[in-house]
Amino acid sequence: MQYWLFKSEALTWSWDQQVAKGEAGEQWDGVRNYQARNNMRLMKLGDRGFFYHSQDEKAVVGVVEVCAEAHPDSTTDDPRWECVDIKAVGPMPKPVTLAMCKADPRLADMVLVNNTRLSVQPVTEAEWKIVCELGGL
């Protein structure tokens, strides 16, 4: 099982909207970045991910699960772009802010901390456990 992090502006697609989709989930569309797309191509059914709100909140607010592997992005005709579907698993009891991640030396190598612009990122198992712990899971 692999772990990931999905970044979204709360104004564009929020955790609440994701939760409202329930078990059916929703495609993570609109990605126009090769690195992010490549990460999605690596995802398998059942992989877990963090749902991160960028801009205002800058915090991991929930946990999601991959419920469909990479397929063409229906929001474009360009065959280069693909996306996965994800569904909400549950909220973070305590949102884990970017500041908290930066403050924890164990997370110094986390992509979130080092490559702020990548919207779909891999998360190591060690990092996953630490962030869950910080979030009260």
Add this chain to the structure above:
DNA sequence: GCCAACGTTGGC
């Protein structure tokens, strides 16, 4: 609102 970092585009 500004600016740094980074990715993409297009001219040569």
Add this chain to the structure above:
DNA sequence: GCCAACGTTGGC
């Protein structure tokens, strides 16, 4: 194939 110009993202 290189590199300058430009656009976008996201933290502060």
